[in-house]
Structure formats: C-alpha cells, structure tokens
Amino acid sequence: MSYRTRATWKNHSRNYAVEPLRVYEPVCLSELLAVVREAHQTGSTVRAVGSHHSWSDAALTYGFLVETRGLHRILELEPDLLREGSPIPSLVRTEAGIRLRELNAHLDGRDLALTNMGGYDEQTVAGVMSTSTHGSGITMGPLVSCVRSIELVAGDGSLLRIEPAAGLTDPARYALRYPGHRLIQSDEWFDAVSVGVGCMGVVYSVILEVEPKYWLREVRTLSTWRQVRRDLEGGILERHRHYEVYLNPHPRADGEHRCLVTTRDRTEPPVGKSLDQLRRNPLVELGARLFIVPALLNLLFDLWPRLAPALIDLGLKGLADVEYTNLSYKVLNIGAANLLPAYSSEIGVPVDDRMLHLEAVERIIRIAERHVQVGAVYHTSPLSLRFVKRSPAFLSMMQGCETMMIELILLKDTEGGFELLADYEQQLYQLGGRPHWGQFNVLTGSHGLIHALYPEFSRWQAIREQLDPAGIFDGPFPRRVGITSASVGPRDFSG
Numbered sequence: 001m002s003y004r005t006r007a008t009w010k011n012h013s014r015n016y017a018v019e020p021l022r023v024y025e026p027v028c029l030s031e032l033l034a035v036v037r038e039a040h041q042t043g044s045t046v047r048a049v050g051s052h053h054s055w056s057d058a059a060l061t062y063g064f065l066v067e068t069r070g071l072h073r074i075l076e077l078e079p080d081l082l083r084e085g086s087p088i089p090s091l092v093r094t095e096a097g098i099r100l101r102e103l104n105a106h107l108d109g110r111d112l113a114l115t116n117m118g119g120y121d122e123q124t125v126a127g128v129m130s131t132s133t134h135g136s137g138i139t140m141g142p143l144v145s146c147v148r149s150i151e152l153v154a155g156d157g158s159l160l161r162i163e164p165a166a167g168l169t170d171p172a173r174y175a176l177r178y179p180g181h182r183l184i185q186s187d188e189w190f191d192a193v194s195v196g197v198g199c200m201g202v203v204y205s206v207i208l209e210v211e212p213k214y215w216l217r218e219v220r221t222l223s224t225w226r227q228v229r230r231d232l233e234g235g236i237l238e239r240h241r242h243y244e245v246y247l248n249p250h251p252r253a254d255g256e257h258r259c260l261v262t263t264r265d266r267t268e269p270p271v272g273k274s275l276d277q278l279r280r281n282p283l284v285e286l287g288a289r290l291f292i293v294p295a296l297l298n299l300l301f302d303l304w305p306r307l308a309p310a311l312i313d314l315g316l317k318g319l320a321d322v323e324y325t326n327l328s329y330k331v332l333n334i335g336a337a338n339l340l341p342a343y344s345s346e347i348g349v350p351v352d353d354r355m356l357h358l359e360a361v362e363r364i365i366r367i368a369e370r371h372v373q374v375g376a377v378y379h380t381s382p383l384s385l386r387f388v389k390r391s392p393a394f395l396s397m398m399q400g401c402e403t404m405m406i407e408l409i410l411l412k413d414t415e416g417g418f419e420l421l422a423d424y425e426q427q428l429y430q431l432g433g434r435p436h437w438g439q440f441n442v443l444t445g446s447h448g449l450i451h452a453l454y455p456e457f458s459r460w461q462a463i464r465e466q467l468d469p470a471g472i473f474d475g476p477f478p479r480r481v482g483i484t485s486a487s488v489g490p491r492d493f494s495g
Contacts, residue, residue, distance in 0.1 A: 045472055
C-alpha cells in the first residue's frame with residue numbers, strides 16, 4: 001500500500017499542523033489492518049483523521065496518520081448475523097469515514113433519517129462519535145447514542161466488534177462466519193470505546209439505529225438573557241424537541257444581553273407553504289458564502305473592536321425568522337454560517353437543580369466584560385447554548401448528567417481570542433465544566449483534573465490498556481490531556 005512521507009497535515013482552520021512519518025489513505029478494511037500492523041511492527045504510532053474539522057490537537061501524530069476519506073461506503077447489514085428481534089428496517093451499517101452529508105443523502109433515499117445531529121454535516125461518523133459531538137434537545141443524547149455496534153482495529157492489528165451486553169449480533173453465528181475476528185458484548189467495553197477520542201483504536205465501521213424520515217419547523221425569535229433565564233427556570237426545555245440560544249456576551253446600552261432563541265419541533269410535510277417558509281433567509285445565506293463578508297468583519301473587528309457588541313446584535317437580528325420548515329437533516333444543518341472562518345471552544349456544564357448552567361452564563365458575561373475593560377479584547381461572535389441528554393459513555397461530556405453545551409465562537413482573527421477562551425474554560429471547571437474533545441481546549445493531565453471531571457475514567461483507562469498495551473494510538477493529544485496509559489513504556493524500535 002502506498003503512502004506519502006513527511007507530508008504536512010493541517011486541520012481545516014489551520015491552527016494545528018504536523019508532519020507525520022507517513023500519511024496513508026486506506027480504501028478497504030484489509031488496507032487499514034495492514035497500516036496498524038505495520039505500525040505495531042515498526043514501533044510507530046497511529047492516529048486516524050476524518051474531515052479535519054477539529055479545532056483541537058486530537059488528530060496530531062508524529063507517526064502514521066490515517067486519512068479515512070476512502071472508507072465511506074454503506075456496508076451490507078448482514079441481517080442473518082443479528083439476533084432475532086433486531087430492528088433491521090431501522091439499522092444502517094456504514095464505514096466510519098463517511099461524512100454525515102453523504103449518510104443523510106443515503107438515508108433520505110431510503111425514507112430514513114438520523115434522530116438528531118449537530119449544526120454541521122461535513123464531519124465523519126467516526127469523528128462525531130469519538131468526540132461525543134451533539135445536537136440540541138434535552139430528550140436526546142449526543143450522536144453516539146444512536147450507535148449500536150462498533151468495529152474497531154485494535155493496537156495489535158486485530159478487528160473487534162464491540163456492542164452492549166444485549167447487543168445486536170448473535171455470537172455463535174458471528175464466530176462461525178468470522179473466526180479470525182472477536183465479538184465483545186459488554187456494557188463496560190461499549191461505554192469505553194464509543195467515545196474513545198482516537199485512543200482505543202481506529203474505528204472501521206458502525207451500525208446506527210435511525211428512524212423514518214421526518215420534517216421539522218424551526219422558529220428563531222429575538223429575546224434577552226433575562227427572559228431566557230426565566231424561561232429556563234420555568235421548564236422551557238421540555239416544551240420543545242430542540243431548544244437552543246445564541247447570546248451576545250456584551251450588553252446593550254440598557255444593560256440587557258440580546259439573545260436569539262431557536263426552537264425546532266416535528267411537523268407535517270409542508271403543503272401550501274410559501275417559499276420564504278421553506279428556506280432560510282437567502283440574503284444571510286449568500287452573505288455568509290461571500291469571501292468579502294468574513295474578510296470585512298475581521299477587518300472591522302481588528303481596526304475598531306468596540307464595534308463588536310453592536311455587530312453581534314445586528315447579526316442576531318438578521319438571523320431571526322418566523323418559520324423554516326424542511327426535512328430534519330436540512331433544518332438541523334445551520335447552513336452557510338458554517339463557512340465563516342472561525343474557531344471555538346465548547347464547555348459542557350451540568351443541568352440540574354443546582355442551576356450551575358445559569359451561573360455559567362453569568363460567569364462568562366463577567367469574564368467577557370473583564371477582558372474588555374482590562375485588555376480591550378472583545379468576544380467577536382454570539383455564544384451558543386445547547387442542551388443534551390445524559391450519556392453512559394465514560395468520556396462523553398454528557399456522562400452521567402443532562403448537560404448544557406456552551407459553544408464559545410470567535411472569528412478567526414480575533415485578537416486575544418485564545419487567551420479569552422482559556423479563561424472561560426478554567427473558570428467553568430469550577431462549575432463542573434467539561435471541554436469538548438474536538439474543540440480548542442487547554443485541558444491538561446495535571447492535578448488529577450481528568451479524574452475529577454470524569455468519574456469513570458479509570459474504567460475507560462483499563463479498557464484502553466487491553467486494546468492498546470503498546471501505546472500504538474498514543475500521541476501529543478493524549479499526553480497533553482493526561483489519558484496516556486500508565487502502563488505504556490518507551491516504544492521498542494528494535495523490531
């Protein structure tokens with residue numbers, strides 16, 4: 001199998017770059033197995049990357065880098081291997097390098113749909129699963145919650161199928177057809193591997209449970225933080241399938257913080273709707289696609305940073321919309337706004353009777369104000385509040401509790417932006433905050449922080465040591481955040 005040597009790899013926002021020893025682009029399972037086995041034999045490390053969308057250093061490696069773009073096929077489900085009673089019409093098996101956009105197109109052709117997704121559809125299935133990427137809806141977990149089976153290449157180059165204890169696959173039938181592979185049906189293993197952040201192995205394929213396709217009606221309404229806070233205290237989350245908020249961290253002249261509230265609920269197929277009800281604001285969509293718009297915004301924020309509060313308010317006003325109705329995956333994708341050059345952190349804070357999520361917003365507002373006063377550093381974009389059901393996955397940001405995910409978005413050229421994001425993150429640790437693995441974060445393994453944030457971390461680590469005792473999937477990221485296996489010593493390059 002061919003490879004490129006010492007080719008420079010960069011993520012999409014170009015805030016991280018690396019020159020790995022080799023870059024592979026496998027197009028089938030046998031090639032993927034060969035790459036990991038070669039790494040094992042030569043004492044190299046392996047990291048897999050999908051769409052390059054991550055703002056964190058999670059994909060960086062100085063060893064072998066595996067581009068998964070060639071692993072994008074829909075696979076045969078093999079229903080004869082599944083237990084009786086499995087929901088076969090609602091299952092789809094796919095290679096994990098497929099992007100959500102491609103998966104959505106396939107599902108739509110079968111009159112099916114994902115139960116939920118985030119606001120972007122260019123990530124790969126493996127990427128959104130392994131980092132616990134999410135949408136919004138307090139009754140719905142992160143995207144990994146629809147995964148029912150995972151095929152993973154472990155550190156020794158073997159293939160494992162990992163499922164919950166009451167998994168889909170019939171063990172006897174699977175062993176008969178695939179005697180060289182291993183089936184593990186264990187809640188502990190599944191909860192560890194499903195959010196593995198690239199440290200458990202390379203995900204080859206997954207089986208997802210989906211549902212019949214459906215339509216959503218989206219409404220975007222201007223509000224204030226004072227009103228949004230009252231609504232959150234009054235149980236608004238349970239009254240909508242999706243509820244999320246964009247908030248300007250800078251106050252208006254009257255002291256209020258402008259918000260844009262987005263709700264989405266199931267609706268009937270649109271019949272007799274006007275064109276403006278069936279699409280988002282075309283002027284806003286066009287503006288986000290034009291290169292001159294983000295360039296002009298960055299210039300304005302650079303020359304006159306004090307314009308940030310007013311420009312954010314103006315942007316929120318432009319996004320307000322009385323109705324947008326369409327197929328679920330088209331409504332859940334936030335559109336051309338994804339094309340604006342930006343970067344962000346995202347911190348998850350528990351949603352419970354302690355109201356820590358409300359205090360988190362108040363604290364962010366105070367931090368933003370302090371950075372303005374002390375250093376003339378302005379937050380240059382609305383921040384986003386989304387609400388997600390708890391997850392059993394050991395390293396999910398939503399592990400064990402309903403969670404408000406706070407996405408702290410900044411335009412790419414924001415001066416002092418990374419320092420501002422680091423300040424937010426450090427302060428939110430005091431409220432139980434957990435940073436998103438795939439977004440910019442400054443989490444380190446010092447002071448036992450990873451154990452404090454993730455009560456099940458030791459169980460996750462124990463599974464990792466079994467899957468990768470030689471540290472094949474080690475790298476800069478696991479070392480920084482403190483999830484490198486304690487039992488892994490220096491790699492043996494003797495052959």
